[in-house]
Every structure is written in C-alpha cells, then in structure tokens.
Amino acid sequence: MRNYLTRQAMKALKASVVMLTFFGLAGTAMADKKITFKTPSAFGTNLPITGSTSVYFADVLERVSGGNMKIKMFEPGELMPAFDIHQAVSDGQVQAGYTCGAYLGGSLKEAIPYCTMPFGPEPHVMLGWLYEGNGTKLWEKFYNDAGYNVKVWPLAIYANEGAGWFTKRIEKVEDWKGTKIRIGGFAGGTVTKLGAVPTLIPFGEIFPGLEKGVIDAAEMGLPANDLEAGLHKVAKFYHMPSWHQPYTIIEIVMNMDVWNGMSDAQQAQWEASVRQANVWSMTHSNAIQNAALKTLQEEKGVEIVKFDDEMLKAMRAAFNETMDELMATDPEVKMLMDDLTAFMEDYKAWENIGSIGRNSLWD
Template sequence: MRTFAKSMLSAAVLGTTLAAAATSSLAADRVLLKTPVAFGTNLPALGTTITWVADRLDKVSDGSIRMKIYEPGKLVSPPEILDAVSSGKVNSGYATAGYWQGKIPAAALFSAVPFGPEAGEYMAWLYYGNGMNLYQEMYDSAGYNVKVLPCAILSPETSGWFSKPIEKPEDLQGLNMRFFGLGASVMEKLGVGTVQLPGGEIFGALEKGAIDATEFSQPAIDTRLGLNKIVKYNYFPGWHQQATIFELLVNKDAWNGMSEGQQAVVETTCMASVTNSIAEGEAMQFPVMADARQNGVEIRYWNQTMLDTFSEKWQEVAAEKSAEDPFFKKVWDDLSQFRQGYDLWESNAFLPRKQAN
C-alpha cells in the first residue's frame, strides 16, 4: 500500500462530527440493527471490523443505536443477506457486493477490481467522485430496498496459494481453484476451473483434493484458516484485489425511520471503520509473512509475463461484461474516466513502488 494508507489515520477528526451527531440522536427512538455477517468475527480485519463498528455505534450514540451481530449462517446465510435486508427479514447486513454479481453484474465493481484501484484511489472515487451515487443507484435500479454504506476496506490480498510454481500461463491450465469476484473470470480464460467457497470450507477442499489451489484474503487471514499448512507457494501481488470494499446494508424503511443524527452516526462510524480496517490490515501482514517464510512457505512475486497475461485477460473480461450489461458499462466507464484523471496525480505524487525482496 502506498503511504496514503498512513495519512488516512487523520480521519480521527471525524470524532467531532460523531459527538455532535450523537447528541442529536439521543432524542430519537432507540435503534437495534440486527446484522447477519458474511465473515466470521474470529477472522482478523475481515471479520473483526464489524465488531468494532458495533462497539463504536453503541458508545458514540450513548446507546441510541445498538448492533447485534449474527455469525455466518446463524440467522441468514451470506448469499441471502442482500435479499433479507431488502425484504425486511433483517434490518441490516454486512458483506461485500461481489457476492451479488450473479444478480447484479455491476456489484463486483463495488467490491474489488482487478489491477486497481488501490484503497486511496477507490475511496477518492467513492466519496469525491461519482462512486457513491452509482453505488446507491445500482441497488435502487435493481429494485432493492436498501441503503448502502461502505464500512471497511482491505488493502491488497495475496493472489493465490499453489502446490507448485506457476511460471507461465500454461501452468494454470486444468487447475481447480477457489477464486472470488471478477478475478475468477480472468482465471477461467486461462483454463482454470473456479469455484467460490466460503472461508471455512477451503482447508477441507484443499486437503481432500477437491481443489488444487486457492485465494482467499490477506496473509494473516489465510494463515488463520491454515492454508499455509497444505500449499506452500504463495503468490503476490494481489492483482485481482488491490483493495476490497465491504458494505453495511440497511433496510431503507429502517434507515428512513432513523433521525438525521442517528443516520449521521452510522454513516460517520462506517467512514471511521474504513480507516480502522485498512490500518489494522496493513499492520498485521508482515509479521505473519515473515513467520510463514521461516516455516517453509515460498513467497513469490508474479513474473512480468504472468502479470501481463492477467492484465490482458482482464481487459477482455471488462469489455465482455460491459457489452452484456448496460449498468456495468456505466460504472466501468465512470471509474475508468476517474482513474485516467487520477493517473496524472499518481504518476507524479508517489515514489516508485519498491521491488520485492
């Protein structure tokens, strides 16, 4: 991650806004957000973020807003969260929009985009470009009765755990691999059979040989799942997920029933959570990677041929999905235009990326 991630810690100034919003929320009815989540809260950064949000909502609102978290599958299964929130079965839910790409193709663009944007650029587009307008429009136009709030963001993931070195595109052909989001479409173009398994099922699938390789998340999270015990070649960079957005969905009727102060508390807490989540994720990776290396994991950086191949296939996927779905094209065009402008800033403002050791 670029140094932008560190500067995000200045978001502490949001505390003033939170305090003011909390004062006005005291006069409103109390709100209980019943929130099924897509990721176990035992998973660092991936799952602990929403528990941080729940704690802060209670404290900042002086108890006016409380959140009860339901672990994956306890109240609603992860794939059903969007429908459950929209219908009012639950009044909120926490997941990532990439889970809905089968229903809403453009949803994947609000989750993780191959070859960027990175976290800072992604947030710039969301909050100060046209991203948030398009994000809400996507759900509205698809008929979902939800208010969407970005509520966490993770910096790059690892792009795969393999049992053998991958030196050329042909080495991927015929592999069965757990893969997420738009990156899965890229891998399929390279002859990989992909499946999207929940985190808790990946270890068993690898152990039994049901899949040959996998990607899931960041090193600290992957290690918690024990992936390093079965496959030893861990590839970087995470070209498929340079940053991943996680969303809090709130039923619109429930949202409209909150006071303006309560809405501001939820919105600002989620913005603060974006800062907290990326800081937590950035801080915990290198000790885990160092330990993994000492225990036989080979940390590898994709060679240029592989990166160029992934990029070429991603451009094909983006063009195909834009041709298939008008709203995907609308979002992709807007994001691409923003990124073209951002390139002027990025190419001049940042130091060159350090080479992998």
C-alpha cells in the first residue's frame, strides 16, 4: 500500500511514528492481541487524499502498534457496493469501513454535514467542532439512534474542492435548467431549486456517466483527484469556486463490538493514528492542488469557469430555502445545524477581532 504515498508523505509518516512511539503509544504493543481490520473503501486508494489518506493511516497504525494492528483495504466494489459499507460494518460482516456520511443521505439526512455541505465552515473550524464542540457526540448519537452498531471518526479532512466538471458552461441561473449533475446531499436540493436534475452515484461511475452522456456534469473532488480520475477527458469546463463543498470529511467506522474488544493501549494507538491522518490530509491536500490545476489547464486543455457573484447569491438563497424546509420537518437536522451554527458564530466572533484576514500577506 505504501506505493501510493509520495516521498514527502513517507517522510511525514516516519516522523509521526517516531513522535507517537516517543510518547509511549507503542510501548505496550507486544502485550496486545493482533487484529486485522478488513476494511472496504468507498474511494479508490489511488486517489490523492480522498483515497490515499486511508493508506497513510494504515501505515501509521501498523507501525505505532508494532504490527499488532493492520488494515486490509479493499477497493470500491471489491467486497460490496460503496453505499452498503455502513450497514456491513454495523452487522459485523467487516471490522471497519472507509466511507462518507453523504452516502446515508437518503435515509439519514443528519449524516450529510459529516461529509460536507454548501457554504459551511472551513476544515479547521469543522474539525474544532468535531473534537472540541458537540460534533462527534451528535454524530455517534445519530448513528446509534438509526441502529448502526458502529464507532466513527473523521479520517481525511480537507479543503474546498472544485465546483464540478461540466460538458457546457454554467454562467447564468437559467443554464442550470435540465442539467443532469452528479451531486448529492444538501447541494442536490439546492441545485434542484435552480432547475438542475441531481443524482448521487459512486465515484467509480462518474467517468462512464459523463462519457456516455448519462449525466451532463459532476462534482467529484480536489483537482488532484480529478486529474487522477481523468475527468478532463470527458468534460472540459471545470467550474469554481467550491460553493457546495468548503470542507470534506471521509470517515472511518468500526464495528462497536470490535472497538469494545480492543485494549486501552490499542484504542489509544488507533485514535492517535486518526489524529495524525487528520493533520496529514489537511496539510498535504493544500500543498498539491495548484500543481494539479496547472497541469489540467496547461497540459490537458481544461477551461476554468468561475461562478460570478450573482450566481453565488442565487445558490446561497436556494440553499437557505432548502435548509429552512428541511429543518422545519427534521428535528435531528435542526439540532445539528443549531449546534454547528452556534460554534461557527462563536469562532467567527473571535476571528473578526483576532485575525488579520485570509491571505493578507499576499493581497
């Protein structure tokens, strides 16, 4: 699996393991039983960040545990469809799974923001809510209330993606009418109000969907993901900015019985490795995107199309309407949004006073 990691990633991995070992998390590894976590992934491990964070995490965990804990990753569809991973982990068919909450959005809408949502917080603020606010407590409550026998963590968390690949330009609100787009979650409800026809399909079906004309557009991932997936071969208009996905979380879920059967040391090793994967995914994702974007533009002939202020205002209004309707009928979504909004407002109050503004050194 380590072949998917860059040289810089391997350096970071070695440094992380040294640090975690220094603090004693690997000290009791010899006394613990060996566990191999059979782990299906909803995302190809070849995809930068979205997929490769699981590889990075697996290597950290194996080294920190002295080889007593190993992740055996399975590529999308190898064991089961991507949308079935949560249930398979809950049922004990597999020990763990690498997936995202948006794939439960059809039946569990409160899971959607644990993957992403339009006009949401930046990644570091979202991570703060998960670890320092009520984010993870609510996440576990929602899954438990829905009958999922799992424990959940954010594994990959990274910054804004592209707004999507289109076979035509979307420059006016009217251009959305009839556009068949691969997009899900609350963003799907938003573009519906603009006249689009959203559908949520797994990553592996995006390329053939665009190629065969089943869909006219698709949001997928970061520029580095999209370059690796070859989406420039089937769509030439890459739209920005990322109104729909200012942060992304890819989660790892574990069967609760498996978690409860682990020693205290193993649980600590697991959670420390998760935190390290959080840091790596945030830093590495930001570091590699501009190079990928330049390749797409200069070598692959991709045209960047930026939504103007009028379009973004229309999207925001449609999103607000979508959420007002949903929160009026779904108390769980309202509970989540009220709590997250309060956390964001508290953070923003400090940022407005203490920050000199994003990128001000380069303005």
